[in-house]
Amino acid sequence: MLQNPEYIRDAIKKILDQIPQDVTVLAAVKKRNLSEVYAAIDAGIIHFGHNYVQEAQVMFDDIPVEVHGKTYWHLIGHLQKNKVKHAVKIFNSIDSVDSLNLGKQIDNFCQEMGKVMPILIEINSAREENKNGVFPENVVELIQHLEIFQNLSIDGLMTMGPVTEKPEDIRRYFRITRDLFDELSKIKQKNLNMHILSMGMSDSYRIAIEEGANLVRIGTLLFGPR
Ligand SMILES: *Cc1c(COP(=O)(O)O)cnc(C)c1O
Numbered sequence: 001m002l003q004n005p006e007y008i009r010d011a012i013k014k015i016l017d018q019i020p021q022d023v024t025v026l027a028a029v030k031k032r033n034l035s036e037v038y039a040a041i042d043a044g045i046i047h048f049g050h051n052y053v054q055e056a057q058v059m060f061d062d063i064p065v066e067v068h069g070k071t072y073w074h075l076i077g078h079l080q081k082n083k084v085k086h087a088v089k090i091f092n093s094i095d096s097v098d099s100l101n102l103g104k105q106i107d108n109f110c111q112e113m114g115k116v117m118p119i120l121i122e123i124n125s126a127r128e129e130n131k132n133g134v135f136p137e138n139v140v141e142l143i144q145h146l147e148i149f150q151n152l153s154i155d156g157l158m159t160m161g162p163v164t165e166k167p168e169d170i171r172r173y174f175r176i177t178r179d180l181f182d183e184l185s186k187i188k189q190k191n192l193n194m195h196i197l198s199m200g201m202s203d204s205y206r207i208a209i210e211e212g213a214n215l216v217r218i219g220t221l222l223f224g225p226r
Pocket residue numbers: 028030051076077160200201202203217218219220221
């Protein structure tokens with residue numbers, strides 16, 4: 001159901017009032033339309049997340065440059081190899097990097113385009129077989145291997161966590177990711193700039209913040225159920 005702009009603005013104001021000031025709300029906008037995005041911008045949202053490169057491109061075609069310039073677009077969905085070049089062109093940040101090969105390809109295209117791409121490493125914190133993300137025990141090694149890529153800025157970690165019945169059940173996976181974040185923050189490495197911990201969605205963002213998230217990705221709670 002498409003909510004009216006007032007609903008969206010109220011929902012966003014409510015969340016922004018509740019959370020600590022140093023936590024950023026990223027609006028997850030998969031399958032949302034431009035009027036919903038505009039309502040979010042009106043309410044003070046700057047960070048947006050898309051799951052798909054193509055869907056983002058369609059939306060960006062309709063966003064005036066001056067609006068686009070005031071917003072910051074994250075790719076939060078899995079990035080397919082054949083979409084890397086396009087993604088590097090249109091996103092401000094790629095928050096779902098989970099392999100050396102993907103990091104290498106992003107770096108290659110960034111080098112061609114003369115830019116440095118902020119990335120987050122996606123952690124498969126519950127070690128689920130069929131999920132994207134790096135297993136926690138493999139993250140240090142991946143990050144060390146990414147050191148040679150000067151057109152990447154490894155800014156932090158992202159995790160989804162498992163789908164659980166009770167949001168409270170997800171806390172331990174946020175904690176695992178937070179512990180990794182703390183461990184990685186001690187490593188000194190040229191392109192490593194650990195400062196973003198992206199965890200929590202509509203049903204779990206409070207728990208995520210309690211566990212140290214400073215970026216929460218929220219869709220349903222801002223825009224209504226769909
Ligand atoms: C859809 C999505 C969200 C937001 O989920 P809601 O439950 O609607 O808040 C967050 N992160 C990712 C990666 C998503 O795909």
